[in-house]
Amino acid sequence: xxxxxxxxxxxxxxxxxxxxxxxxxxxxxxxxxxxxxxxxxxxxxxxxxxxxxxxxxxxxxxxxxxxxxxxxxxxxxxxxxxxxxxxxxxxxxxxxxxxxxxxxxxxxxxxxxxxxxxxxxxxxxxxxxxxxxxxxxxxxxxxxxxxxxxxxxxxxxxxxxxxxxxxxxxxxxxxxxxxxxxxxxxxxxxxxxxxxxxxxxxxxxxxxxxxxxxxxxxxxxxxxxxxxxxxxxxxxxxxxxxxxxxxxxxxxxxxxxxxxxxxxxxxxxxxxxxxxxxxxxxxxxxxxxxxxxxxxxxxxxxxxxxxxxxxxxxxxxxxxxxxxxxxxxxxxxxxxxxxxxxxxxxxxxxxxxxxxxx
Numbered sequence: 001x002x003x004x005x006x007x008x009x010x011x012x013x014x015x016x017x018x019x020x021x022x023x024x025x026x027x028x029x030x031x032x033x034x035x036x037x038x039x040x041x042x043x044x045x046x047x048x049x050x051x052x053x054x055x056x057x058x059x060x061x062x063x064x065x066x067x068x069x070x071x072x073x074x075x076x077x078x079x080x081x082x083x084x085x086x087x088x089x090x091x092x093x094x095x096x097x098x099x100x101x102x103x104x105x106x107x108x109x110x111x112x113x114x115x116x117x118x119x120x121x122x123x124x125x126x127x128x129x130x131x132x133x134x135x136x137x138x139x140x141x142x143x144x145x146x147x148x149x150x151x152x153x154x155x156x157x158x159x160x161x162x163x164x165x166x167x168x169x170x171x172x173x174x175x176x177x178x179x180x181x182x183x184x185x186x187x188x189x190x191x192x193x194x195x196x197x198x199x200x201x202x203x204x205x206x207x208x209x210x211x212x213x214x215x216x217x218x219x220x221x222x223x224x225x226x227x228x229x230x231x232x233x234x235x236x237x238x239x240x241x242x243x244x245x246x247x248x249x250x251x252x253x254x255x256x257x258x259x260x261x262x263x264x265x266x267x268x269x270x271x272x273x274x275x276x277x278x279x280x281x282x283x284x285x286x287x288x289x290x291x292x293x294x295x296x297x298x299x300x301x302x303x304x305x306x307x308x309x310x311x312x313x314x315x316x317x318x319x320x321x322x323x324x325x326x327x328x329x330x331x332x333x334x335x336x337x338x339x340x341x342x343x344x345x346x347x348x349x350x351x352x353x354x355x356x357x358x
Contacts, residue, residue, distance in 0.1 A: 007353040010323060011330030013053035013091075014046045014342060015249060016083075019062070019073040023251055023304040023334040025280065027067055028271030030337050034072050036079065042338040043083045046090055049346020050354070053091035055124060055332060056080055060133040063283060065276025077109055084117035093122040093197065097129065098156040099139055099149070104181055106156075107163035110194060111187045119188035122195040125213065127153035127205075130283045150200075150208045151175075157196070157212040164193055197247070201229060203236075206244075210237045215245035217332070219305070227326040234327075245329040250322070251307040252315065252333050254344045261309040268336070272302045280304075305334060312348035319353060 015023070016039050017032035024031075032038060043054050056079055062071030080094040094113060096106050113121040128149040134140035144152065155173045162169045163183035171178040187194050198209040199217035209216040216233050220226030230246040237244040255261035308318045319331065335341040 005320075005324060007320075007323075010353070011052045011245075011247065012050075012350060013055055013093075013247075013330065013332045014042060014051055014338075015332045015334045016042055016054055016056045016079075017334075017338050018056040018076065018079060019059050019070040021067055021069040021276075022336065022338070024268050024302060024336055025063075025065070025067070025069050025273050025276050025304065026268040026271040026302050027273055028268045031067070032336075032338055034074065036074060036082065038338055039074070039079060040083060040086050042335075042342055043087055043090070045339060045342045045346065047087040049343060050350045051090060051342075051346055052330070053093055053122070053332075054080075054083060054087070055093035055122075056095060057124075058095040058097055058126065061130065061136060063276045063279030065273040065279060067273045067276055069273060069276035069280070077113065080121070081113055081116050084113060084120065087120075088118070090120070091122050091195070092117050092120050093124050093195075095124040095126060097126045098153040099128065099134060099141065100137075103156045103159040103176060104163060104178065104183060107160045107183045110160075111164065111183070111185055114187040114189055114194055115185065121187070121189075122197065125153060125157060125196060125198045127198070127200075127208070132283055146202070147204050150204045154208055154212060161193060161212075165190075206233050206236055209233075210240060210242055210244050213244075215247055215329070217247050217249065218328075219248055220326075223322060223325045226322075226328065230327045246327070247330040247332055248322075248326070248328050249305045249332045249334065251303055251305050252335050252341060252345055253307050253309045254311065254315065254341055255309055256311050258310075265307070265309065269302050277302070312344070312352060315345065315349045316352040319349070 017034055018039060020034040022032040046054050056076045058076040059070055059073040063069045076095040080092050084092045110121060110123055131140050152175045155175050159171055159176055164187055169178050169181045196213035197215040198213050200206055200209055201218055206216055218229045220229055226248055233244050233246050253264050255264055308315055
């Protein structure tokens with residue numbers, strides 16, 4: 001085992017259950033209902049038990065099936081405003097789609113969020129997603145391919161940064177035009193600005209995050225692939241004279257014994273919502289290189305991300321192995337039960353990691 005990692009510097013966060021069903025595509029209970037009350041409870045527990053951040057995605061259409069998986073969802077920025085009031089310490093990351101929000105609108109919304117949170121807000125930028133979400137609103141740009149959507153996002157992000165720092169902005173680009181545009185107040189965070197994260201694994205996507213952001217969410221079909229992606233992102237950043245953090249997402253399923261762990265996994269797999277899984281697989285298409293993306297590959301097995309299963313000691317050992325094998329800087333965690341299991345991880349697993357217990 002690699003020594004010398006300070007787990008106090010590793011970021012642990014919660015991907016909040018802003019949608020029904022969470023990250024397990026199953027009819028089996030428990031199933032997060034995506035309500036504000038559940039999200040508030042999870043955020044408060046995260047605050048109390050030592051997590052570093054909370055984050056919510058933006059979702060506009062689900063995948064059908066008997067569970068109507070992700071068919072019910074709250075809106076990210078307004079929900080996180082409420083959770084900023086409910087917390088006082090954790091970083092609060094809201095998600096914005098560059099295809100839906102004009103940069104001047106987003107700049108003011110995040111400046112408002114930063115004021116509500118007392119300087120704790122972060123921005124998760126999404127340049128494109130499930131096309132069906134946008135087509136239903138007539139906002140999917142059929143003429144823009146994968147790389148062009150990142151070009152739009154780059155210009156969008158540069159405009160937002162100008163609005164956060166300059167008194168008046170004049171901008172005439174390929175996608176946006178601003179004429180003597182004002183945006184006040186500015187974010188409280190001005191050193192240099194609210195943190196920016198983005199999920200992306202293509203060269204274009206990672207390049208965008210390096211140039212415009214601070215951290216990149218990545219995923220791998222196994223730990224070797226995740227390690228390679230993390231190394232590549234950091235190498236690309238170094239080549240450009242920059243640094244970048246890498247985060248990845250994992251599910252947590254606490255269990256006292258191996259038998260209980262296997263029973264919990266089987267419980268959810270037995271309730272697989274096959275039609276919803278098919279809906280997800282259809283919705284995302286293929287990666288630019290023609291392969292399934294990581295979410296598609298994992299969702300076939302009900303769980304939309306790799307599951308960490310076991311008691312506190314086993315979970316801590318799995319986390320150490322992942323961090324030390326891959327070199328990622330943080331983990332965003334999902335749960336089937338966003339109250340008891342979040343508290344279990346915060347109270348029993350995080351102390352084992354951060355106190356250096358082996």
